[in-house]
Amino acid sequence: MAEAASRPLLEVDSVTLAFGGVVALDDVSFSIDEGEILGLIGPNGAGKTTCFNVTTGIYRPTSGEVRFEGASISGHKRYSITKLGIARTFQNIRLFGAMTALENVLVGADAHHSTGVLSALFRLPVHRREEDEGHDLALEWLDFMGLQDKADEVANNLSYGDQRRLEIARALATNPKLLCLDEPAAGFNPAEKRALMDLIRRVRDRGFTVLLIEHDMRLVMGVTDRLVVLEFGRKIAEGPPRDIRDNPAVIAAYLGVDEEDAS
Amino acid sequence: MAVSSLLDATRERLLGLPKAVKLILLLLAALVAYALPLLNPPILTTPDTDFGGVLFIVTTYMLVALGLNIVVGYAGLLDLGYIGFYAVGAYTVGVLGSQHGHLSWLVCLPIAAVVAMISGVLLGAPTLRVRGDYLAIVTLGFGEIIRLTATNADWLGASFGISNIPKPPSVDLFSVPHLVWSGGVASIDLSNKSTFLTFGVVDSVPYYWLGLTMVILVILADRRIKDSRVGRAWEATREDEDAAEVMGVPTFKFKLLAFAMGAFIGGLSGGLYAAYIGFISPVSFALIFSILFVSAVIVGGAGNRWGVMVGAIAVAYLPERFRGFADYRVLVFGIALILLAIFRSQGLLPPRRTVRARRGASKVESLESGAFDG
Numbered sequence: 001m002a003e004a005a006s007r008p009l010l011e012v013d014s015v016t017l018a019f020g021g022v023v024a025l026d027d028v029s030f031s032i033d034e035g036e037i038l039g040l041i042g043p044n045g046a047g048k049t050t051c052f053n054v055t056t057g058i059y060r061p062t063s064g065e066v067r068f069e070g071a072s073i074s075g076h077k078r079y080s081i082t083k084l085g086i087a088r089t090f091q092n093i094r095l096f097g098a099m100t101a102l103e104n105v106l107v108g109a110d111a112h113h114s115t116g117v118l119s120a121l122f123r124l125p126v127h128r129r130e131e132d133e134g135h136d137l138a139l140e141w142l143d144f145m146g147l148q149d150k151a152d153e154v155a156n157n158l159s160y161g162d163q164r165r166l167e168i169a170r171a172l173a174t175n176p177k178l179l180c181l182d183e184p185a186a187g188f189n190p191a192e193k194r195a196l197m198d199l200i201r202r203v204r205d206r207g208f209t210v211l212l213i214e215h216d217m218r219l220v221m222g223v224t225d226r227l228v229v230l231e232f233g234r235k236i237a238e239g240p241p242r243d244i245r246d247n248p249a250v251i252a253a254y255l256g257v258d259e260e261d262a263s
Numbered sequence: 264m265a266v267s268s269l270l271d272a273t274r275e276r277l278l279g280l281p282k283a284v285k286l287i288l289l290l291l292a293a294l295v296a297y298a299l300p301l302l303n304p305p306i307l308t309t310p311d312t313d314f315g316g317v318l319f320i321v322t323t324y325m326l327v328a329l330g331l332n333i334v335v336g337y338a339g340l341l342d343l344g345y346i347g348f349y350a351v352g353a354y355t356v357g358v359l360g361s362q363h364g365h366l367s368w369l370v371c372l373p374i375a376a377v378v379a380m381i382s383g384v385l386l387g388a389p390t391l392r393v394r395g396d397y398l399a400i401v402t403l404g405f406g407e408i409i410r411l412t413a414t415n416a417d418w419l420g421a422s423f424g425i426s427n428i429p430k431p432p433s434v435d436l437f438s439v440p441h442l443v444w445s446g447g448v449a450s451i452d453l454s455n456k457s458t459f460l461t462f463g464v465v466d467s468v469p470y471y472w473l474g475l476t477m478v479i480l481v482i483l484a485d486r487r488i489k490d491s492r493v494g495r496a497w498e499a500t501r502e503d504e505d506a507a508e509v510m511g512v513p514t515f516k517f518k519l520l521a522f523a524m525g526a527f528i529g530g531l532s533g534g535l536y537a538a539y540i541g542f543i544s545p546v547s548f549a550l551i552f553s554i555l556f557v558s559a560v561i562v563g564g565a566g567n568r569w570g571v572m573v574g575a576i577a578v579a580y581l582p583e584r585f586r587g588f589a590d591y592r593v594l595v596f597g598i599a600l601i602l603l604a605i606f607r608s609q610g611l612l613p614p615r616r617t618v619r620a621r622r623g624a625s626k627v628e629s630l631e632s633g634a635f636d637g
Binding site: 056058077078079082083087088090094095096097098099100103106107108110111112113115116117120121123127130131134154156157170171174 | 484487488490491492493494495496498499502503505506507508509510511512513514520524614616617619620623624
C-alpha cells in the first residue's frame with residue numbers, strides 16, 4: 001500500500017530537548033513519509049513519548065526543528081497544529097469523561113469548524129451545516145471503530161478497550177494528515193492487539209499516515225513499514241522491521257546485554 | 264439516599280415523556296410561574312414579606328445562576344467574584360440613568376450588560392491563564408476590587424451610593440386582582456391589583472414578570488449555545504483542558520467567551536435589580552453574595568440549567584419563606600448545605616450525564632467489592 005518515499009510529511013530534524021540538566025532527546029532525526037506507518041519503539045524511558053510530544057507540538061525543542069509539510073511547527077499553538085493536520089491519542093487515556101462518545105468525537109470534528117455564539121444562537125446556516133457535517137463524520141468514525149452502539153454512552157462508562165478506540169475515533173475526526181498513536185494497545189490482550197493493528201492498517205489504507213509508538217516489538221513488526229528505535233533519548237537504529245529485528249544494538253537495548261557483547 | 268434516587272427517578276420519568284407532552288407541561292409551568300404572585304398559594308407564599316418582591320429577587324438569582332452556570336458548570340472555571348459583574352451592571356444603570364445622565368432604563372440595560380461583558384473580558388484576559396484554585400482567588404479579588412472602587416470613587420456616589428435609578432417605562436394595559444386565602448378557601452381581593460405593566464414603587468409583580476421573561480429568554484439562548492460547537496468546546500475544556508487543546512479547541516478563547524457570556528447575564532441581572540430597588544450602594548454588593556451565587560449553582564447541580572435554577576430558588580426563596588425563624592435561618596441553611604454535601608454531592612439536579620456516569624462508577628464499585636444486587 002505504502003508508496004514509499006513519495007515525500008516526507010513530517011521531518012524531525014536533529015531535535016534536542018533538555019529539561020534543565022536532563023537531556024530527554026539528543027539530536028534525534030527521522031522523517032515520516034506520506035502514507036506509511038512508522039513505528040517509534042524503544043525500552044521504557046527511552047524518550048518515545050517525549051519525542052511524540054515534540055512532534056505534536058506539546059513541547060518545543062531546545063534545538064533543532066520539526067517540520068510538517070515543509071514548514072516548521074514551532075511557534076504554532078497546539079490547537080492550530082491540530083488544524084494543520086496532526087492528531088494524536090494519549091498513552092494514559094484522556095477522554096472528556098462526562099461527555100458521550102458521540103460528543104467526544106464531535107469535539108474532534110469541530111476542529112475545522114467556526115460556529116460561534118451568534119451563529120449558534122440564531123441557528124444560522126453555518127451552524128446547521130457544520131452540525132450535520134460533524135455528526136456524519138463522527139458517526140462514520142464511531143462506526144469504523146466499532147462503537148456505533150455506544151454513541152450515546154458516557155465516555156467514562158465505556159470499557160477500557162472502547163475508550164482506547166474512542167480516542168482514536170476522536171483523533172481521526174479532526175481529519176488529520178498524520179495520526180499519532182501513543183501505545184494504543186497498552187493493556188490489551190494479544191487478540192485485542194491483533195484486532196487493533198488490523199484497524200490501524202485499515203486507517204492507513206484510507207489514506208492516513210500513522211506514527212505509532214509501541215512497546216511490544218513483535219506487534220509493531222507486523223504492522224509498520226519502518227521503525228525508529230530510541231534508547232536513552234538517542235536514535236540507535238532506523239529501518240524496515242526485518243533489519244531492526246536483527247540489529248544488535250536494538251537487541252541489546254531491549255535485552256540489556258553487557259556493553260562489550262552489544263557492539 | 265432514598266430522596267436522592269427519587270429525584271433521579273422523577274427526572275427520568277419526566278424526560279421520558281413524549282416531546283409534545285413535555286412542551287405542554289413546560290408551557291403550563293411557565294403560565295403558573297407568571298401567575299404565581301397573583302395566586303398567592305398558601306404554602307408557597309411568604310407571610311412576612313411581599314411575595315411578589317421575593318419572587319422578583321428569585322428571578323434575579325436565577326439569572327445570576329444561569330450566567331454563573333456557564334462559567335462554573337459548563338466551562339469549569341470557579342469564579343468567586345461574580346458579584347462584581349452584577350455590580351458593574353447595576354452601577355452602569357445607576358450612572359447612566361441617574362448619577363451622570365438621564366437615559367431611559369431600556370437604553371441603560373443593554374449598555375449595562377455589554378459593559379459587564381467587557382469587564383468580564385478585561386478580567387479574564389490576564390487571569391484565565393491561571394487554573395483552578397488560583398483563578399478562584401483572583402476572581403475573589405475582582406469582586407472586592409469592584410466593591411472597594413465603588414466605595415471610594417465619588418463619581419460612583421462613594422459609600423452613599425446612587426439613588427433615583429430609573430424604572431422601566433410603564434405601559435398600563437389592564438389590572439389583575441390578587442387572590443387571598445383564608446382557611447383553604449380562595450377569594451378575589453379587589454383592593455389588591457397588579458397592573459400590567461406599571462413599574463412603580465408599591466407593586467413588585469410587574470418586575471417579577473419582567474424578570475421571569477428575561478429568565479426564559481436566557482434559558483432559550485443558553486439551550487441553543489450549549490447545544491453547539493461552543494457548548495461542546497466549553498465542556499471539553501472543563502473535562503480535560505490539555506486534551507481539548509490538542510483536539511483543536513482554542514481553550515483560552517472559549518474560556519474567555521464563557522467569562523464574557525456569564526458576565527453579560529450577570530450584568531443584565533444587576534441592571535434589573537437596580538431598577539427595582541431604585542437605590543444602590545456598595546453594601547449591596549458584598550462578598551457574601553458571590554458565595555451565595557456559587558452555592559446556588561453547586562446546590563442546584565452545576566452544568567444543568569434547571570438544576571441551577573432550583574439552586575437559585577433554594578438560596579433566594581427559602582430564607583425569605585422561613586423568615587419567622589429569623590436568627591436560625593442561616594444556621595439551617597448551613598446544615599442543609601452540609602447534608603447536601605454528604606448525601607448528594609453532585610447537587611440537587613445535576614446534568615443527566617453526570618448521573619449516568621456516577622451510576623456506572625458505583626456499579627463498577629459494587630462489582631469490585633463483590634456485592635451483587637442485579
